[in-house]
Amino acid sequence: MPKHHVTTTINGEPVEYLCEPQQTMLDVLRDELGLTGSKEGCSSGDCGACTIIVDGNIVCSCLMLGAEANGRSITTIEGVADGERLHPVQQKFLEHAALQCGFCTPGLIVAAKALLDENKNPTEEETRYWLAGNLCRCTGYDKIIRAVLDAAAVMRGEAR
Amino acid sequence: MAADGGFKVVGTRPIRPDGVDKVTGRANFGADMTMPGMIWGKVKRSPHAHARIVSIKSDKAAALPGVKAVVTAADFPHIASEEAFMGEGPMNFRDLSHNCMARGKVLYEGHAVAAVAATTQAIADHALDLIEVEYEVLPHVIDVEAAMADGAPLLHDDLFTAGVDPKPTQPSNVAKKITFAKGNAAEGFKEAEVVIERRYSTKPVHQAYIEPHACVVAVAADGQVTIWSSSQGQFMVRAYCAKLLGIDIADIRAIPSEIGGGFGGKTLVYLEPLALALSKKSGRPVKMVMSREEVFRATGPAAGSVIEVKLGAKKDGRIVAADLVLKYQAGAFPGSPVGPGCMCGFAMYDIPNVNIVGYDVVSNRPKVAAYRAPGAPNSSFGVESCLDELARELKIDPLRLREINAAKDGTKAAHGPTFVNIGYLQTVEAAKNHPHYKIPLGPNQGRGVASGFWFNIGGESSAACHINEDGTATIVEGNPDIGGSRAGMAMMAAEVLGIPYERVRPVVGDTASIGFTFLTGGSRVTFATGMAVTQAAQKVVEQLKARAAMIWDISPEAVEWKDGKAFPAGSNAGSFEPLSLADIALKSGRTGGPISAEVSINAQGAGPGFATHICDVEIDRETGHVKILRYTAVQDVGRAIHPSYVEGQIQGGVTQGIGWALNEEYIYDKDGRLENPGFLDYRVPVASDLPMIDAIMVEVPNPRHPFGARGVGEVPIVPPMAAVANAIADAIGARMRDLPMSPPRVLEALDGDEPPRMAAE
Numbered sequence: 001m002p003k004h005h006v007t008t009t010i011n012g013e014p015v016e017y018l019c020e021p022q023q024t025m026l027d028v029l030r031d032e033l034g035l036t037g038s039k040e041g042c043s044s045g046d047c048g049a050c051t052i053i054v055d056g057n058i059v060c061s062c063l064m065l066g067a068e069a070n071g072r073s074i075t076t077i078e079g080v081a082d083g084e085r086l087h088p089v090q091q092k093f094l095e096h097a098a099l100q101c102g103f104c105t106p107g108l109i110v111a112a113k114a115l116l117d118e119n120k121n122p123t124e125e126e127t128r129y130w131l132a133g134n135l136c137r138c139t140g141y142d143k144i145i146r147a148v149l150d151a152a153a154v155m156r157g158e159a160r
Numbered sequence: 161m162a163a164d165g166g167f168k169v170v171g172t173r174p175i176r177p178d179g180v181d182k183v184t185g186r187a188n189f190g191a192d193m194t195m196p197g198m199i200w201g202k203v204k205r206s207p208h209a210h211a212r213i214v215s216i217k218s219d220k221a222a223a224l225p226g227v228k229a230v231v232t233a234a235d236f237p238h239i240a241s242e243e244a245f246m247g248e249g250p251m252n253f254r255d256l257s258h259n260c261m262a263r264g265k266v267l268y269e270g271h272a273v274a275a276v277a278a279t280t281q282a283i284a285d286h287a288l289d290l291i292e293v294e295y296e297v298l299p300h301v302i303d304v305e306a307a308m309a310d311g312a313p314l315l316h317d318d319l320f321t322a323g324v325d326p327k328p329t330q331p332s333n334v335a336k337k338i339t340f341a342k343g344n345a346a347e348g349f350k351e352a353e354v355v356i357e358r359r360y361s362t363k364p365v366h367q368a369y370i371e372p373h374a375c376v377v378a379v380a381a382d383g384q385v386t387i388w389s390s391s392q393g394q395f396m397v398r399a400y401c402a403k404l405l406g407i408d409i410a411d412i413r414a415i416p417s418e419i420g421g422g423f424g425g426k427t428l429v430y431l432e433p434l435a436l437a438l439s440k441k442s443g444r445p446v447k448m449v450m451s452r453e454e455v456f457r458a459t460g461p462a463a464g465s466v467i468e469v470k471l472g473a474k475k476d477g478r479i480v481a482a483d484l485v486l487k488y489q490a491g492a493f494p495g496s497p498v499g500p501g502c503m504c505g506f507a508m509y510d511i512p513n514v515n516i517v518g519y520d521v522v523s524n525r526p527k528v529a530a531y532r533a534p535g536a537p538n539s540s541f542g543v544e545s546c547l548d549e550l551a552r553e554l555k556i557d558p559l560r561l562r563e564i565n566a567a568k569d570g571t572k573a574a575h576g577p578t579f580v581n582i583g584y585l586q587t588v589e590a591a592k593n594h595p596h597y598k599i600p601l602g603p604n605q606g607r608g609v610a611s612g613f614w615f616n617i618g619g620e621s622s623a624a625c626h627i628n629e630d631g632t633a634t635i636v637e638g639n640p641d642i643g644g645s646r647a648g649m650a651m652m653a654a655e656v657l658g659i660p661y662e663r664v665r666p667v668v669g670d671t672a673s674i675g676f677t678f679l680t681g682g683s684r685v686t687f688a689t690g691m692a693v694t695q696a697a698q699k700v701v702e703q704l705k706a707r708a709a710m711i712w713d714i715s716p717e718a719v720e721w722k723d724g725k726a727f728p729a730g731s732n733a734g735s736f737e738p739l740s741l742a743d744i745a746l747k748s749g750r751t752g753g754p755i756s757a758e759v760s761i762n763a764q765g766a767g768p769g770f771a772t773h774i775c776d777v778e779i780d781r782e783t784g785h786v787k788i789l790r791y792t793a794v795q796d797v798g799r800a801i802h803p804s805y806v807e808g809q810i811q812g813g814v815t816q817g818i819g820w821a822l823n824e825e826y827i828y829d830k831d832g833r834l835e836n837p838g839f840l841d842y843r844v845p846v847a848s849d850l851p852m853i854d855a856i857m858v859e860v861p862n863p864r865h866p867f868g869a870r871g872v873g874e875v876p877i878v879p880p881m882a883a884v885a886n887a888i889a890d891a892i893g894a895r896m897r898d899l900p901m902s903p904p905r906v907l908e909a910l911d912g913d914e915p916p917r918m919a920a921e
Binding site: 020030035036037038039040041042043044046047049076077078080081086090093094095096097099100101102103104105106109125127128129131132133134135136137138139140141142143144145146 | 419
């Protein structure tokens with residue numbers, strides 16, 4: 001089968017690639033484009049370690065085909081920080097020790113960023129349900145939830 | 161937050177040194193590595209729970225264009241039966257070899273029978289389909305008591321129960337019987353005024369680290385091997401691969417990747433020996449990554465178990481006698497954690513008469529691997545549930561009952577040691593005094609408490625401290641950092657050197673860059689490797705003082721080190737401006753050369769860890785769903801080096817315990833095939849399942865560690881199962897003695913009457 005030629009935008013930059021028809025977006029990111037920040041934990045959409053943002057919506061990149069990216073705009077963990085400046089969610093993950101092994105962290109940060117893009121003042125319960133698709137086996141989520149709520153306060157200008 | 165204990169760095173909460181890499185996606189985990197010319201390895205696995213391998217035909221697979229190598233057991237040397245202690249708990253090298261690649265028989269569904277390496281993953285997958293394996297299917301056995309029964313299908317013809325007299329003449333699935341005794345339990349029960357005897361069971365659960373096993377292995381033409389892999393110990397990977405492939409240890413360099421969780425499950429090798437054999441055969445670097453399904457079918461899990469507990473007490477609550485019988489699943493090869501299970505069950509209590517018997521039992525499941533306090537959660541679920549039943553019978557507050565029977569300094573534990581500097585009672589008292597214990601409960605709500613114990617270990621560790629020309633320091637240590645331990649290492653070094661934490665950079669060295677270090681496990685890293693780091697930094701301080709003495713032309717004894725600077729010790733030593741670490745580092749070339757030290761130790765004196773937890777639940781009587789309303793975990797942590805990561809260990813351990821209690825289990829069909837090998841059907845706790853988890857740190861410093869640290873990672877998983885079960889019993893009046901307490905089982909418990917009491921008197 002011939003490869004697909006895809007023209008897309010990833011982390012604000014134009015990107016072109018060839019991919020197999022059956023190749024997932026996650027495999028394209030990791031194996032073709034060298035963007036290994038998105039992780040594979042299950043390849044069935046259950047763990048969220050491969051979470052990316054596609055045209056404003058969070059998607060498990062293991063459930064999306066590479067060919068589907070054509071004409072879309074994609075944000076991966078590599079595009080969350082603004083150059084050297086960390087996103088408030090990233091900064092608060094560090095300050096709250098909201099990661100232990102760090103493997104689920106990219107997916108959680110991308111999902112949390114998408115939450116705060118949509119809802120400036122989520123409750124603890126809203127945050128817990130939004131992140132229910134991102135498994136973390138290390139932390140018990142306590143510090144993750146605190147980090148996201150604190151990041152929201154920073155983005156509202158209510159905290160530093 | 162102010163540092164405690166007069167320390168400047170220890171006890172504060174700085175940002176971890178590897179943090180930015182991990183929040184930006186730059187950290188390299190097992191599957192993130194590529195090498196030039198790399199090809200992909202895949203494993204052919206058994207579809208049967210138990211079968212004889214009649215033949216393996218791989219010529220069609222080998223002939224497929226793009227396939228570079230196929231290996232089976234025939235490509236691995238025969239290994240003699242020999243006990244190894246490289247992992248967490250004993251492992252037999254022959255069994256490990258046979259677990260990595262089946263020889264003669266497959267012993268569980270998912271057991272590896274062959275592996276291929278090809279230029280693409282798709283070709284490798286296709287090649288697996290072309291490998292023809294002929295099996296003679298054998299009867300299988302899954303459950304532990306069925307495996308112990310007379311006439312059960314035998315996994316190993318040469319396995320005879322150890323620890324029984326006379327030595328058996330017939331093979332058995334019971335690999336070992338172990339016993340511990342203190343006093344005379346039979347006599348003790350005669351003194352008892354109340355006796356409670358109960359049977360409990362737990363299902364196997366997986367460690368469920370989110371990162372599947374992954375490695376890249378390259379064998380050069382001269383036989384030199386480079387292994388990049390995600391594991392809890394690069395020295396463990398090196399030793400196992402050397403043994404299984406018959407290679408000199410010095411010919412292997414094992415590089416630890418970042419590790420995406422392990423919890424004990426990455427204290428063994430699965431892929432590395434296969435990738436090594438494939439690389440040797442193909443002459444190409446080989447990458448192997450497990451799918452989640454393979455992780456479930458072929459790695460871990462923790463043992464399932466049957467726990468029989470008998471407690472005899474006086475009416476005032478004093479426990480006078482206790483019996484414990486443990487039957488633990490080892491999986492396909494001997495080596496369940498029944499030993500620590502036996503030792504941890506009653507370790508919290510001062511009981512004069514104790515009898516403990518444990519059975520290590522093989523069955524047609526994946527070989528169990530360590531999982532956080534291996535063995536202790538099972539036995540403690542039984543003992544701590546039974547203690548709650550006793551408290552109800554005696555109408556004594558369950559924390560008060562624990563206070564009455566608590567082990568203290570000087571208590572001789574049933575498994576041998578006499579405790580010193582332990583903080584168990586302090587955890588019970590802190591729990592009793594916590595506001596959580598006094599919050600009123602509503603309808604269908606209940607409160608449970610439970611305690612736990614874990615030994616914590618020390619062992620062999622190495623660390624180096626190098627002073628750089630600009631006055632910064634580099635720390636090299638040998639333990640993969642699984643939960644932020646690098647921060648602790650840098651903090652301890654900064655404290656000793658007297659320089660800011662940010663001026664110390666820690667790295668995890670490969671097997672050629674640092675001395676031997678036992679793996680990350682047993683809650684040993686902050687204790688043992690922390691001790692090595694501290695001693696290396698202390699040696700460096702001695703060198704810094706000697707260099708200052710040389711510059712000042714005074715005796716080294718006349719130099720003091722304080723706040724990162726050398727001072728003359730009193731006016732007799734002379735009058736000199738202090739020299740900072742940076743001043744001395746800059747001149748090191750002229751005062752004797754580089755300043756650095758490496759320390760290798762066998763750390764002794766890890767202080768045991770005790771915990772007491774309080775759990776509140778609310779039961780939905782229509783669905784059987786158990787909601788965790790509140791959770792407070794009190795733990796003696798010795799001294800928290802980085803309190804945030806200590807809290808994190810406690811919160812994470814509790815959450816794993818809640819999953820074990822409420823949802824997680826392996827489900828097999830009648831043919832012995834696992835029916836739920838994915839995160840959809842094997843349900844680990846998600847964010848919306850949980851409240852905040854209040855981690856309360858009690859600090860009873862461990863005098864054997866320079867800063868008082870105890871291991872903290874393991875004991876938090878020990879109490880939750882009983883704490884949840886006790887809370888459910890409090891809420892609905894029904895006692896659940898079999899895990900998991902999933903909604904269908906809770907509904908059954910709600911529908912039925914409480915099971916009859918077996919021996920309540």
